[in-house]
Amino acid sequence: MTLLNIDGLSVRFRLRDATVQAVSDHTFAVRRGELLAIVGESGCGKSVLAHALFGLLPRNAEVSGRAILDGVDLIGCGEKRLAREIRGRRLGLVPQSPATALTPVRTGRRLLAETLRAHQRDPALADSLAEQVGLDAAALGKYPFELSGGMAQRLVTALALAPDPALLIADEPTTGLDRPLVDHTLDLLRRRCDSGGTVLLITHDLAAAERVADTVAVMYASRIVEHRPAADVFTAPAHPYTCALLNALPDRAFQPIAGHPPMLTALPAGCAFAPRCTHADGACATLPAGPPVACHHPLVTEAAA
């Protein structure tokens, strides 16, 4: 059962002297109960994708394609409808920096109760919601600036969960947290999916994706180059970029990828990874088909079929 259907979604920013191609022709679906991790290095456009779904892009962004959540096109439905029916209701966001995302003048409990009330839910649920994210009653009574980074992270997660959104988007939710808190946050997202929720996890942290994701979409230079079940991606990567990225992990070869990703203002016509790829040849000057694997020379052939 599909919850989110993205079809030909592209985002670009027109500057006076250049065009930034931040998201190129994404087509994928997210099932109910699925945890999809979008992984990619900083600057590949993955955060722009999240902002596009939320309709929070700056004015000079040009969005094309469709993103249908539960029958509503997020791209075409207009700001009014997004604000009234979608954002914070059917679509929740766990932001990147919790410390700046919280109103400093209200305690966690009041913030939570207000959010619950605004969505016609029982404000008394605040404590059970807090417990769910691992926030104890004492911490809930504090003001956001009195909370540690980890506690603030739990609070924003609880706030995002308060309206019981159909789709939760977590944009780098673990940045700046230490390992136990990273694991805790990830497990929370996992439990959400296990109890029927749907999560889109945007991260640069491959270990995080490996820990909790059902499916993984690897993004490189604005395109999704590989979109397959997590187990397959991490054991038998099909795209040379995925393979190289995994090889860079400290518990694997710890081997960097030579070269730099292309600038989003000057993407090549063919495969964007070809200049750094050991398998590249003449065929790579044209854009490969895919997903699931956008490559002319996939490392695992049956996956591309």
Add this chain to the structure above:
Amino acid sequence: MAELTLPRPRRLRWLRPGARGTVVAATVLVVAVVVCLAVPVLWPLDQSAVALDQVGLPPSWAHPGGTDDLGRDVLHRSIYGLRVSLLVGVIAAVTATLVGGLLGGVAGLLGGWPDRILMRVVDTVAALPHLLLGIFIVAMLRPSLGAVILSIGLTHWLSTARIVRSELLSLRTRPFIDAAISGGASRARVLTRHLLPHVLPKIALATTLMVPHAVWHETSLSFLGLGLPPHLASLGNMINDGQRSLLTGAWWASIVPGLAVIVVTLAIAALSARWRDHLDPRVRAELDL
């Protein structure tokens, strides 16, 4: 959108053609400055001349701004008044900035007790009504351009001092300053290469935002009879004189200099606001991307 890789912004991007308000404001200001510079050369004014046969004439082709109750051409004198106001405004704003920048700089760089003492001084001065303080300073001196400038300069340095101090205090804790110190940079180098370049644009902005304020202040002082000698054309003097004519129905004698103050100060304020937006990275992100 921090994670996007972008090309370098061009200089003067903030003055993009679409910004109609900015263009209007810039045009107004350029015209005002050119007129102020050209008129004394092309059409000099005898400040003390009166023409009692032309008293209280309404606007006409011969006198586009009409004449006042002493038969003087209102537009001609308004231009002279604007000259004085702009001059006083700019010099006073620069004076205030120098005083504020120096004191705020000392407080922000030294921290500790010098900071605490200086900031208490700032609080004390801020607690006094600054127009009153300005009047006090002018009253102690002979009415002159210098007295007006001093009066405005000595009462308007507070905000600059606060801005400079808080900027320096927050910059000093930034990791790039740590990195510079660790890399071997001397105190002087940290100050001139890493701290000042970040503070100077903000100081310059504070100065331009203060110019319209200083112009108003000069006008207020002159209006109260505490500014320039009454026979000299200054916008404040003219608005004050114009009050008398207002009773006889000669509205133009105070409206024309009044409009000059309003339009020119609004133009400066609009341009500085646009520049401030340009300096603010959050707004700039909106504008650029």
Add this chain to the structure above:
Amino acid sequence: MSLTASGIHAGYRGRRVLHDVSLTIERGETVGLRGPSGTGKSTLVRVLALLHPPDSGHVTLDEQRIRGHGHRVPASVRTRIGVLFQSPRAAADPRLSLSDLIAEPLRAVRHPREQITGRVTDLAERAGLTPDLLDRRPHAVSDGQLQRACLARALAHDPDYLLCDEATTMLDASTQAHVAAMITDQQQHTGMGVLVVSHDPALLTRWTDRIEDLNTETAR
């Protein structure tokens, strides 16, 4: 020959974050430091980098006890310890191009001007920064590229010790591996001692020779 912190108590404005902490980094070795957030790992790095004064305890650099911190320490001593910070954005002056960023420590100690260009080119090449990147300013490069430039800057003086404060936490796997490889390479040439602060067990196990814990018992 080592960089040693002995019995360090330190904090900010009366709030003490380090309580009797000692740590030694020998030349040539790579020490990992881990501990939950809020235990003062960054404060310890700043104390070791001579940027923050300990309330008590002292730092010893190659058997020489250091007095004072910041500018009170001679530049020739400060520059023997390089620092790589967590956020390259915060650690880079946004006005400087990447080549100016890398050249800054050399200019600060009046390195002969004709040698600076060559030195910057060499450092940038080792950091994997292409010439077109060097002309750009921080906002026009990615976090990973900027951190490579910051590493080149930290190595500009060929320091005897390099302190990495969560320096790869915000980076993608490839850049992390590249930063680690460049540091290891430098270490093999100059024999510098390296401190790696991180909470990624996989990274610490792979990269470091030994791992020290900064836990709540020593840091209250």
